[in-house]
Amino acid sequence: DFHRSRLKRSRFSYTPISTTLTDATAVEEAVGKDVEVRYVPVNPKTRIALMANGTIDLECGSTTNNLTRQEQVEYLPTTFITGTKILTRKDSGIQSVDDLDGKAIALAQGTTNERAVKAAVEEKGLDVKILPVRDHAEGMLALETDRVDAYSTDHILLFGLISNSKTPDDFAVVGDFLSFDPYAIMVPRNDSSFELAGKKALAELFRSGEIDAIYDKWFGPMGVEQTDLLKAAFQIQALPE
Numbered sequence: 079d080f081h082r083s084r085l086k087r088s089r090f091s092y093t094p095i096s097t098t099l100t101d102a103t104a105v106e107e108a109v110g111k112d113v114e115v116r117y118v119p120v121n122p123k124t125r126i127a128l129m130a131n132g133t134i135d136l137e138c139g140s141t142t143n144n145l146t147r148q149e150q151v152e153y154l155p156t157t158f159i160t161g162t163k164i165l166t167r168k169d170s171g172i173q174s175v176d177d178l179d180g181k182a183i184a185l186a187q188g189t190t191n192e193r194a195v196k197a198a199v200e201e202k203g204l205d206v207k208i209l210p211v212r213d214h215a216e217g218m219l220a221l222e223t224d225r226v227d228a229y230s231t232d233h234i235l236l237f238g239l240i241s242n243s244k245t246p247d248d249f250a251v252v253g254d255f256l257s258f259d260p261y262a263i264m265v266p267r268n269d270s271s272f273e274l275a276g277k278k279a280l281a282e283l284f285r286s287g288e289i290d291a292i293y294d295k296w297f298g299p300m301g302v303e304q305t306d307l308l309k310a311a312f313q314i315q316a317l318p319e
Contacts (some may be wrong), residue, residue: 123188137264153262155315161255162194163233174253181227182207184217194257284316
């Protein structure tokens with residue numbers, strides 16, 4: 079039933095405009111012009127619960143698709159591939175997770191990044207103070223005001239935080255990837271018609287090459303090029319009609 083209202087959200091801890099929102103617009107167009115779109119702000123702790131209980135129907139944030147989450151929600155094809163890295167001041171002396179020993183890091187609650195950093199810290203036996211924050215804006219503020227020495231989330235989001243900072247030259251993204259995070263638009267379980275409409279819309283973006291223009295529009299200014307892995311993902315998911 080595509081005539082009932084569909085709810086879409088973007089995380090409002092930063093400007094609600096992104097490549098995923100652009101992808102979501104294609105899904106809306108595939109569903110039909112009579113769909114009412116209402117934006118619902120969520121955060122990493124509430125997004126899955128709000129999807130599972132029917133409050134939202136389309137979640138277009140920086141959300142990792144994994145098997146644990148698929149017990150409650152479903153996902154459309156992968157639209158981006160990233161992973162956990164560390165953001166810090168260039169003069170902090172931090173170059174990897176090992177250098178966090180004796181320092182403080184902010185982590186957004188309920189994220190795969192929180193789990194990845196905590197797992198790395200525990201594995202290495204490091205003494206790290208962890209400051210829980212609600213979202214990326216709060217984490218960046220903690221770093222800018224020197225409440226912590228670092229903030230960690232998906233590397234592409236860290237570049238976005240740097241570009242929006244008043245002093246971008248003061249910060250750097252460092253270290254190896256601590257996790258593998260394929261992004262995908264989240265949709266409800268047990269709604270195969272809506273899910274198929276989303277898959278068709280994204281497949282068309284992949285087949286036509288329009289996804290490349292979308293990528294360049296949002297990530298080009300940050301100097302983040304498509305990886306070979308992401309290009310392969312787009313090609314594999316460019317399913318024929």
